[in-house]
Amino acid sequence: xIQLVAPDWHSAFTDELREMHRLRYRVFKERLGWDVQTxxxxxxxxxxxxxxxxxxxxxxxxxxxxxxxxxxxxGPTMLCDVFPALLDHRAAPAxxxxxxxxxxxxxxxxxxxxxPNSLAAGTYELxxxxxxxxxxxxxxxxxxxxxxxxxxxxxRAGWPLQRIGDPQTIGKTRAVAGYLHVSTEHLDAVRHKxxxxxxxLWAPVAGLAA
Numbered sequence: 001x002i003q004l005v006a007p008d009w010h011s012a013f014t015d016e017l018r019e020m021h022r023l024r025y026r027v028f029k030e031r032l033g034w035d036v037q038t039x040x041x042x043x044x045x046x047x048x049x050x051x052x053x054x055x056x057x058x059x060x061x062x063x064x065x066x067x068x069x070x071x072x073x074x075g076p077t078m079l080c081d082v083f084p085a086l087l088d089h090r091a092a093p094a095x096x097x098x099x100x101x102x103x104x105x106x107x108x109x110x111x112x113x114x115x116p117n118s119l120a121a122g123t124y125e126l127x128x129x130x131x132x133x134x135x136x137x138x139x140x141x142x143x144x145x146x147x148x149x150x151x152x153x154x155x156r157a158g159w160p161l162q163r164i165g166d167p168q169t170i171g172k173t174r175a176v177a178g179y180l181h182v183s184t185e186h187l188d189a190v191r192h193k194x195x196x197x198x199x200x201l202w203a204p205v206a207g208l209a210a
Contacts, residue, residue, distance in 0.1 A: 088165025124194025
């Protein structure tokens with residue numbers, strides 16, 4: 001299940017969000033060795049102060065096992081304010097129908113079963129949750145900065161990235177910016193590739209509940 005935590009609900013999900021920040025610390029600081037802002041065992045940056053929407057992947061026990069952060073492109077974004085070199089001299093998107101995804105992370109036990117194409121089942125769930133969120137918000141695209149490994153995973157999952165520019169080396173990572181199209185066709189493709197047919201996104205409001 002993917003749990004949507006909208007800004008108005010942050011105070012009701014403080015434990016889950018703290019667990020998410022711990023997960024991000026484990027993935028981005030400890031596993032990948034990125035130069036990220038941390039506070040004790042939490043990874044938190046200035047974009048978390050902008051009241052984003054969070055998508056949390058909950059495991060069978062309720063543990064947060066994955067996450068992604070969503071922010072409108074009409075405000076500050078990582079692409080515009082942190083990684084403008086990836087725009088290839090183009091203007092950053094600033095469109096109500098385009099939101100930015102960031103801090104995509106998955107942290108499941110090593111013995112967790114894989115989905116089709118040897119991808120983690122949680123990867124398909126998070127991708128499907130992002131598309132379902134996009135459709136619920138009337139988005140046509142999601143813009144993101146990712147590395148070449150995740151770009152390959154997106155293609156294998158049936159949701160290919162449309163590059164904005166050529167990859168660049170940022171720190172230890174070969175990074176690329178691009179668009180992910182939000183459509184029922186892409187949702188159907190990810191669900192088909194992932195081997196499931198129904199919605200994955202849950203939110204405690206009418207209209208978004210799966």
